[in-house]
Amino acid sequence: MAFPLGRNSGRLTAVRALHAVKGRREQGRFAFEGETLLREAVSSGFPVEEIYATRETYESVPVVRELETSGVPVFLIAGESAAKLSTLTSGAGLVSVAAVGLRAPEAVIGPASFTLVLADLNDPANAGTLLRSADAFGCDGVVCGDAGVDPFHPKVVRGSMGAIFRLPVALADPQSLQRAARAAGMRLVGLSTEGDDMDRQEWGRPVGLVVGNERHGLGRWAACCDGLLSIPMRKGVDSLSAGVAGSIALFCAVGNELRAKVKTTGAKSRMVY
Template sequence: MERKGTGRTGAEEVIRSLQNPRVKQWTELQSRKGREKTGRFVVEGHHLVQEALQSDAMPDTVVYSAERRDSCRELLEEAERQGIECVAVGEEVLAKCTDTGTPQPVFAVVPKLSWRPQDLLKASEQGGLVAVVDGMQDPGNLGTIIRSADAVGASGVLLGKGTVDLYNPKTVRSTMGSMFHLPVVQGDLTEWLPAAAERGVQVVSTSLQGAVSCYEHDFRKPTWFVIGNEGQGVSPEVQALAQHNVLIPMSGRAESLNAAMAATVVLFEAMRQRRMGL
């Protein structure tokens, strides 16, 4: 017999069939189409599930391995205290519903984040720093930029059209929970960059043309910093909206930095200036 869990960490009956309707629903969340249809995504592993439980994005369901229940007992007890449904499944079901080769013993189904670009505009009125991502394709790079933005205390991250899905399992893992710490929103950059500029925000982009060193530019003002695609950089239509161009000076023979690394360098320079002054 199979049924959903009850929220108790005791002797739930276990879902083991891959044909179970709930298993099919969870498996569907591995695709972007499935995530967009349901407005849900999956976070895998102790750390990310804990981050979700501590955030405003209340998980709908926590799913765990019946065979490895003891390894996540405290997590399940926390979910129970919050009134979140806990469902026990077999290892084959766990493997089917998750993206990693060696599944961790627990995952959670979480509603998509509810932040909007307007939230970033409000933060920018108070000296905000926003990382703007234009067409980035690598989920690991996007996750790293979100972590870096979180690390420097940025106001948020704005994802433009053509950027890899925030809820891609690899992106979610790469954020290491930072996606729950600050607003990460999606929007049309040709609409929101001018809107930010109208409110006194400086729009800064990386470019080799007419650029100054990132260590010479003043990042103490409200700033939206644009990071482009790994291969092509910032798109021409977005580049045209930038008021300032900066570059990262290099002493060695490397031609360029990885997009996420370059963004991290500039974001930490902005943090240094804001803490210590130029």
């Protein structure tokens, strides 16, 4: 049974607080919007704690009622309340809440791991893109810099297209990353405009790809890198966005593995826009 909520409910105040990193850290929860992400969470086995939906959405989106049947609390809210819970200009009348699952770096770095490191990225769009690429190209986990964008920022979650529900995510500073990497025998390779040509790189596991800040590059993370790589580009082009550069490097790292897997399994790529 869905529970109607008034516009002044304390529950709504608590969910609105999840728009900000302070609220997410204090509550240990984050919110995400829409049917697509909710279905991604369910299909990934990511536990949903609560759902807030308008009456129209409740009646028209089957997955909401399916989760209600399984024991997830569903709260019915007015359109005005739904708009206040949304971070979008045109929300879908559906907001779900789940626990933040941040881990220690040791939990996502192992002796056979392929790990993506987001070294203090500030742009949520770039972070979301890289999470999505990491998921697509078979990363075992992601380490986010402690001074960068929160991986559970609404724009990061949306941009990840469900990857945030499937990839283990850790928070670290350069020192804790380096300790975890050394313990696992992992080599850390940073993207840089002054690195060695990526075409000549021999990728082997365990390895961590470190993608730097949009404006300042690797910065304080350069000291923990065992080597630097650059993407060859034509003359006159200075750089690529962090999201594009990191995605190219991720594919270069695992391209041969992916091609071999496609040949042996007959798997095909799935394009989602």
